[in-house]
Structures are given as structure tokens and as C-alpha cells.
Amino acid sequence: NAGVMQNPRHLVRRRGQEARLRCSPMKGHSHVYWYRQLPEEGLKFMVYLQKENIIDESGMPKERFSAEFPKEGPSILRIQQVVRGDSAAYFCASSPPSGMNEQYFGPGTRLTVT
Amino acid sequence: AQRVTQPEKLLSVFKGAPVELKCNYSYSGSPELFWYVQYSRQRLQLLLRHISRESIKGFTADLNKGETSFHLKKPFAQEEDSAMYYCALSDPGGNKLVFGAGTILRVKS
Secondary structure (H helix, E strand, C coil), X not given: CCCCEEECCEEXXXXXXXXXXXXXXXXXXXXXXXXXXXXXXXXXEEEEEECCEEEECCCCCCCCEEEECCCCCCEEEEEXXXXXXXXXXXXXXXXXXXXXXXCEECCCEEEEXX | CCEEECCCCEEEEECCCCEEECCEEECCCCCEEEEXXXXXXXXXXXXXXXXXXXXXXXXXXXXXXXXXXXXXXXCCCCHHHCEEEEEEEECCCCCCCEXXXXXXXXXXX
């Protein structure tokens, strides 16, 4: 089991471009969570998804950010019209249906907006 | 509001010395508490959770509801314990983790 996979590991975007971050959960896991880590801060919850459903998006900024977890394929975190303040590490975690509080983390994607 | 506070950014100890990484939380109710660890160049991984009441790699943590604390302890630090440690909480049946800012533990030889 390869664990939670995230790609790309590093992403550089110019202001105004779109950023797409991908997350493949562990085999057998149907719950995906996205967290953001700004410099010198802890991880902050963004969104919790199950297949084809957004369960909790209370941590998502109201504009420019969206997430999906389609029936087939990885979960995608999309940031439109990126700004310098979006520069951060974005972590994905997954959990099995039976143990929602046991989250397994991916290596993260470091987004740099120039 | 749910909040986790880790007052120390950096804790530096000598090998063999006791370690205590502090964690205080703010939560109305009975949260679940966790410690996560990130070793150099590795991903974040669960170290222990309070409901398990187990010791992992010699670390223990006791939930003190009166003091709203969940400090991580180890009697004798080892060099391989050097890492970033995050305290986190969630609702009992919850779907998100609330993290502290993390404490870097450096164990010197």
C-alpha cells in the first residue's frame, strides 16, 4: 500500500493563474481531507469529502477555492486566480469509512505563487 | 471555539533527559486528542491518541480534563526522537482535526 499520494510535490504559479492539486487516498479509503499550512503555523482544516460529496467545507475560503472527489480518480483541490497569500503547503489525508478519526497524511504539495 | 495551543516552538534537550511537550486545548465537550509527529523528510504520522492509552516509542500522554491539557512525555529522550510534534483534537465523531502550531524537539548528544 503506497499510502496517500499527492502531486505535484512542488508547484509554482504566477499571480492570476490556476493551481490544481491532486490527492489519491490510500486503498480502501473513501474519506479525504484537505489542510493548509502557512509558514510558522499548524495545519488548518479546509474541506472534508467523500466520493462525489462535500461533507464539510467550513474551512474553505469563500472565493477561488473548490474541491472535488469524483467517483473515479483522485481528489482535486483547485485554486483559481492565485495570489501570493495562497503560497503554502497543502496536505491531504484519507481515512477508512470505519475510523474517521484515524487520518493518514500525504507528503504535501508546496505551492509558491510568484 | 476549538483551539490547540503548543506554547513552545522549540524544545532542546540532551540525550537521556526527560521530555515534556506541552499541549493545551480549548473545547466545549469531550474531544479526542492526538499527537502527530513529522520526522525529517517524512510525512506526518499519528504517534498516539488518548483513547488508546498506549505508549508508542516510549511516549505517553495523559488527558487532563481539569487543566485541559494533553502533554506528551518520555522519560529518556533519544536522538531519533528529534522531529516536529503536533498536538491535535477532533470532535468525538468528527471529521476534522484542529492542530496546534507544533513544537520542534531537538535531542542533542
